[in-house]
Amino acid sequence: MxxxxxxxxxxxxxxxxxxxxxxxxxxxxxxxxxxxxxxxxxxxxxxxxxxxxxxxxxxxxxxxxxxxxxxxxxxxxxxxxxxxxxxxxxxxxxxxxxxxxxxxxxxxxxxxxxxxxxxxxxxxxxxxxxxxxxxxxxxxxxxxxxxxxxxxxxxxxxxxxxxxxxxxxxxxxxxxxxxxxxxxxxxxxxxxxxxxxxxxxxxxxxxxxxxxxxxxxxxxxxxxxxxxxxxxxxIGTPAMNFFDAECTEEDGMVVLRTADGMIPLPEEKAAKLKEGGWLGKTVSAGIRPEHVRLCTEAEAAFKGTVSVFELLGSNAIIYVQCGDQRIIMNTDETDRQEHGSEVCLKPLAEKLHIFDPETERTITN
Amino acid sequence: MSKKKTKYKRRYDSLPTVLLFVLPALIPLIVFWIYPILRSIYLSFTNWDYISPTYKIVWFKNYASLFRNPRFYEALWHTVVFTAGTLFPTIILGLILALLLVKNFRGSGIVKFILFSPWITPTVAISIVWSWIYKVDGGIANTILTNLGMTPLKWINSSDTAMLSVIIVTIWKSLGYSMIFYLSALERVPGELYEAGALDGAFGWRQFVDITLPSISPTTFFLSIITMVNSLQAYDQIQVLTQGGPAGSTRTLLYMYYQLGFQEFNMGQATAVAVVMIILTAGLSLIQFKVSEKWVHY
Missing domain, CATH: 3.40.50.300 (P-loop containing nucleotide triphosphate hydrolases)
Structure with a gap:
């Protein structure tokens, strides 16, 4: 006691x-x-x-x-x-x-x-x-x-x-x-x-x-x-991926624009960003490796090449080099991705964490 | 696989190879240690007078007369008193000094150096200075005693106090040595043990007895062996201060060996004393090793 x-x-x-x-x-x-x-x-x-x-x-x-x-x-x-x-x-x-x-x-x-x-x-x-x-x-x-x-x-x-x-x-x-x-x-x-x-x-x-x-x-x-x-x-292994993205409104929809594409945001997150006056500004975004998915080129937020593929049994960790940014993906699709093969990635928008790039405080989870 | 192993074994186990590795260490050991010991044992069975080129084998006569000689038992007793009288204070006072100095303070380095300096000063030089300190008239020792209102002593001039005087000099000389060893031992005791002890409720004396002492027991053991051997081999201070006197009151076995061999020219009996000393030292060390299994924790 x-x-x-x-x-x-x-x-x-x-x-x-x-x-x-x-x-x-x-x-x-x-x-x-x-x-x-x-x-x-x-x-x-x-x-x-x-x-x-x-x-x-x-x-x-x-x-x-x-x-x-x-x-x-x-x-x-x-x-x-x-x-x-x-x-x-x-x-x-x-x-x-x-x-x-x-x-x-x-x-x-x-x-x-x-x-x-x-x-x-x-x-x-x-x-x-x-x-x-x-x-x-x-x-x-x-x-x-x-x-x-x-x-x-x-x-x-x-x-x-x-x-x-x-x-x-x-x-x-x-x-x-x-x-x-x-x-x-x-x-x-x-x-x-x-x-x-x-x-x-x-x-x-x-x-x-x-x-x-x-x-x-x-x-x-x-x-x-x-x-x-x-x-x-x-908190979390592998650690969360962070990337900078511009918060814009396109066709009435709030999106995060990345180097290779864009991520449409769900309503709740969009509202928070709008409220905070982040439209037109750059924010710091984070996505956990388990919330990154392989996708088609049209959906891609990131395009890159596989640098390391780690098979852990029931899941695999894929390290993708996208320009000077490295995105880590934790997936249960365990088909081997060859080193150097090109892949397209997208984060699950509802799982995005968005931070103030200056104070690093969370804007929305 | 097994063939390869045998080949290896044969190559490295061959005698010349083994000797090549062992001899550099073995030669000095044989020349300066094993041969002199064997030679001493041999001489102890002779009546050699140290000067004549010839001598006779007398077998155990030297030992028999030694064991009948009251001077031998007196010297043996003096050796025991001297060894015990230097061993315990050196270890206990050395530990107390180390405990006082283990926490660094301004000037602690200088204090440690001063305390250690007697160890690196030749014993003969130390003993000469102490012979002045012990002077009955005007010596520092008696001046201090008189100022404290105590009766002055005759120090090295009386058979009652001569042994004490030699013991004090020997302790003073080796104190710094044991302090240095204890200092490093105390610094090596893991701090976590004291912290665990603090949570268990061990502090002060309890902490000292239950945590500090067992943790530094290997050092205590090492010091007890070294100090004992040093005491058994003490010669310089006795030679300078008292020459074994007055009336043989500071004659230890080693000093008796010196007197028999080099003053009385009875090398046969002198080496018999030396052999007894070897057996005594080995026996005491063995006892210490055996007893240490109970109280030394590595």
Whole structure:
């Protein structure tokens, strides 16, 4: 049970560098919140401030209504899983998991019962006598989680917990974390730069850049309704295609004119552009690779040549070079497109995202 | 496939090839280490007087008379006292200094250099300076004691305090060395361990005992072996400060070896002492290695 509120939180280092700039965030009980963003965006610093491992320069941090800015980490009742696991190398798995309870002077038989319970739930029973040096990456990660779980904390903080694992294991552990979240029914705050982890695990995603929160939303909303070009480009793999286009009205219809053709816009988007006074101006448009289609020359918004064709099994990713612009297409038409073959492409107009080229804010999604 | 493997094996396992790789390391080892040890063991079974070209084999007579000699047990005891008296303070004080200096502050580099400088100064030079410090009349040590209202000591001039005096010089010399090793060990302890500890509730003394000490245990182990061997081999400071006196109170096994061999010209018995020292050093190191399995974490 934990509700965490960050109110105007700023982290400024002694050299004047601001890692986190005046962020506001409300994390409700039982939410799985993901802090995501590129390296250096302040996501880990934010997490560490919540844990109490970094001082807060300005603002207030509340846990269940109590201001905890000055509460030391051990009294916050928060557990954290570190990127490099941070297991005590000289202790066995058992001792690692039991350590926090031992410090709290919990009776030995209760420690024993709880360690065994946690170990069983994480499949660590056979490994209790081993030291971290004798464990694989995945096993270490499980021990790190066990160490967090045993305390029954109010919230779990995880700082890029899967980044040291190979791709297969990462997928497996992701499922285990999701399962853990369902079982424990408590608040999770998870930092990652991997947006697949963000999209699959989170109930709420916070996208950060340069120490500022760009958007806080559900995974679906973030994907479908990004508030700006950064969020649109950051969420989704392969990343969204961006291109500049002129917004004009032709035969009573609002269209985006591209280098090779035009895209008639649906009414709703047309109205937004008209309202905003964008007619006759250049806008920045974005379309996700899965919303690009092959088409006839007459319908084409882009004409180009195939530079790379990646077959991924049930779908294929085609990289098309259109002049100096590269358009990526994610399609379930898996017939091989030869390198250099000429293709015509069109975006699904209703799926277009249109941004202000200056401010990069979304005009319409 | 298997044919190719055998061919490979034959080519590289041939004796000349192996020797070509091994000899550059083996020759100095044999000339300066293995041969002298074997020669010493051989000499310990003779009555060589260090000067005469001839000698007789006396087998275990040297050892028998050594083990009957109270001077030997006295020297053995002094060696134990000297080794323990230098080993523990060097390690503990070195660690304390490192803990104080691990956080950089203005001028910390200079402080580290000053503390380390005795290690790179010749022991003979250090010992001469300390012999002045220890002067009964007008020496700095007694001046300090008098100013603190304490009774002046006779330092190296009394059999009660001579060993303490030599131990202090030895600790002072090796302190910087252990501090430097501990500094680098402390810097290598991952910060995440302390952070995980902070969340678990480990701070202060608890953090030191549960996280810092085990993390730097390989360094402690290394230093304990090196300091022990250095103490067993201590000669310069004893020679300059006390010459094993007064009344043999600072005569260690090594110093006894020197006296037997080069003052009393009884090289046979002197090398017997040397052999005992080799066995003692090897035995103590072995014990340390065995015990270390329990407390050293790599």
């Amino acid at each position: 934990a509700e965490i509120i960050l109110k105007n939180i700023t982290k400024e280092y002694e050299n004047g560098f601001q890692a986190v700039k005046n962020i506001n965030l409300e994390i409700k009980d039982n939410e799985f919140v993901i802090l995501v963003g590129p390296s250096g965006c302040g996501k880990s610093t934010t997490l560490r401030m919540i844990a109490g491992l970094e001082d807060i320069s300005e603002g207030d941090l509340y846990l269940d209504g109590n201001r905890i800015n000055d509460v030391p980490p051990q009294n916050r009742d928060i557990a954290m899983v570190f990127q490099n696991y941070a297991l005590y190398p000289h202790m066995t798995v058992y001792q690692n998991i039991a350590y926090s309870l031992k410090i709290k002077k919990v009776p030995k038989d209760e420690i024993d019962r709880r360690v065994k319970e946690v170990a069983a739930s994480l499949g660590l029973t056979e490994l209790l006598d081993r030291r971290p040096g004798q464990l694989s990456g995945g096993q270490k990660q499980r021990v790190a989680m066990g160490r967090a779980i045993i305390r029954h904390p109010k919230a779990f903080l995880m700082d890029e917990p899967l980044s040291n694992l190979d791709a297969k294991l990462r997928g497996q552990m992701r499922v285990e974390i999701a399962d853990l979240y369902q079982r424990l029914n408590t608040t999770f705050i998870y930092v990652t730069h991997d947006q697949t982890e963000a999209m699959t695990l989170g109930t709420k995603i916070v996208v950060m850049k340069d120490g500022e929160i760009q958007q806080t939303d559900s995974p679906t909303n973030l994907f479908n309704y990004p508030v700006n070009k950064f969020v649109a480009g950051f």
